[in-house]
Amino acid sequence: MSGEAYDPVSNPYAPGAGTPPPALVGRDAVIDASRTSLRRLRAGRSTQHVLLTGLRGVGKTVLLRTLAAVAEGEGFRVIRQEAVGGDDTVISLLRQARRIMEDLGPGDRVGRALRSIESVALTVAGTGFELGRAGPSPDREALADVVVDLGAAAAEHDLGIVLAIDEAQGLAPGDLRRILAGVHRAGQDGLPVWCVLAGLPNLVGVVAKAATYAERLFTVEALGPLxxxxxxxxxxxxxxxxxxxxxxxxxxxxxxxxxxxxxxxxxxxxxxxxxxxxxxxxxxxxxxxxxxxRLALDTSFFAARIARVPDSEVAYVRLLASLGPGPHRSGEVAAAGGRATSELSAIRDRLIKEGLVYAPRYGWVEFALPRFDEYVRRTLPPP
Known part of the structure; x- marks a missing residue:
């Protein structure tokens, strides 16, 4: 076939966002351990939950979807959500939870779960839920009850519940705390609820800040290069x-x-x-x-990130990139621009919130995309 082109329609490779590759390699240990955890829950035994962490492009979303599919095969109903900030994430979680409960059919525990869902929904504007006047009082803290009541209702039907949340570092801190409280209580009550959170490397610190018991609740799977x-x-x-x-x-x-x-x-x-x-x-x-x-990486993977950043933050990005591969101390970045660390802390925090950089440890900063520093130096003027 030398000299002839290969058929592009038959091209087996899949360079997409969260698109499953044709061969998922290097993740077998995580998949096998997760299957064991799911089966332990179905058998009434305790297990730990999972944090999938890593830079963008290491396959966190693909692995999250794979674990969700494994869970469905083991008799679990899955709530899968990307954390987008604000109330939208909670709205979607509640809608998925309600659909699962309605599919289970009537019952005391299903009814209790639906009441918990309604109680949280009353605190979230624009959910589109139809709520009766005789419903429960609004209570955002009931989000923990939703998790527990979902598990109890599922157990009554010989099923389990999985919460699979991507970009979990974007969850509102209060909502993350409530979800973790519900997962913790479900474990204490022996209910078949399993939680897998995926996000940037700073997710470990975000979760630890939300719950003091997080280090015992989760196993951390730090995904790196193959x-x-x-x-x-x-x-x-x-x-x-x-x-x-x-x-x-x-x-x-x-x-x-x-x-x-x-x-x-x-x-x-x-x-x-x-x-x-x-x-x-x-x-x-x-x-x-x-x-x-190279053009595909520049235009799809890198440029899309920088396009969302306002000029005031692009200056910080250029300073960070000028220092070469990270991580770097926040003070080094500020010094590169002749500024005090405190002057740039708000910009740094916004970039962390936007997912372009993250703090691998206190006082340090690093790009969340591999090789992003090279792209910035090639395409943007020096600071």
Missing amino acids: TPDQVVAAVVEPADDMGVGWAVDATSAIADLSDGYPFFVQVWAYHTWNAARDEPISRADVDRAGPAA
């Missing part, structure tokens, strides 16, 4: 299924160019397939794909 062997598997296995081979130097090049970040791996493999002319796919094919792959 190993070179795992990159090879992610690239080779989907092609093998189609009778297409990859040269060793080609997969090694993708491992180097992607730094092992799953999203980058998919981008490079996808564009290499479309540019390939050799059989097996060669290092020369990877080189041919370089301009398209």
Whole structure:
């Protein structure tokens, strides 16, 4: 087939946001441990919940979706939500919870869960819930009761409940505290409720601040780059299924160019397939794909983030990028711009809230996207 293009319609790679890759590699241990936890809950035994943390592009959302599918196969009803801030997240959680309860049919525990849902809904404007005058008094704290009552109603029907929340560092602190309180109480009561939260590395600190018992409630799975062997598997296995081979130097090049970040791996493999002319796919094919792959990363992964940042915050981004790969002390960033740390703290906090940077530890800051510092130095004027 040398000299002929590979069919782009048959391209097996999936460089999308949260799009499941054709071969999910390097996450088997997390999946197996989660399946064990779910089965322990169904058997009436206690277990820990899971925090999935990592930079953007390491596959947190994909793994969260995979664990949700595993849970459904184990007899759990799943509430899956991306935390978007404000009341919208709670509104969606309540709607999903209500649908699950209504699907279970009438019963004392289902009725109690619906009353808890209604009580919280009364505190959230614009939910669209139809509420009767004789309903309970508004009570935002009842969000913890919702979690417990969902678990009790599900257990009555020999089912379980999973709360799967992505971008969980974006939850309002009070709502996160209430959800964790409900998960904790459900565990104390022996109810089949399992919680998996995914987010940036600072999620561990966010959760610990919301609940003093968080370190005992959760197991932390810090997702990092794939190993070179795992990159090879992610690239080779989907092609093998189609009778297409990859040269060793080609997969090694993708491992180097992607730094092992799953999203980058998919981008490079996808564009290499479309540019390939050799059989097996060669290092020369990877080189041919370089301009398209880099452009795709710049325009879709990086530029979309910087486009949402106002000029006042772009200046901070440029200062941070000028220091090279992080993390860096907040004081170093301020000093690079001739400013005091206190002058830039509000901007730093806004960037953390927007998910562009995070604080790996107190007083430090780092980009939440791998290689973002390189992109900023290439595309934005120096500070």
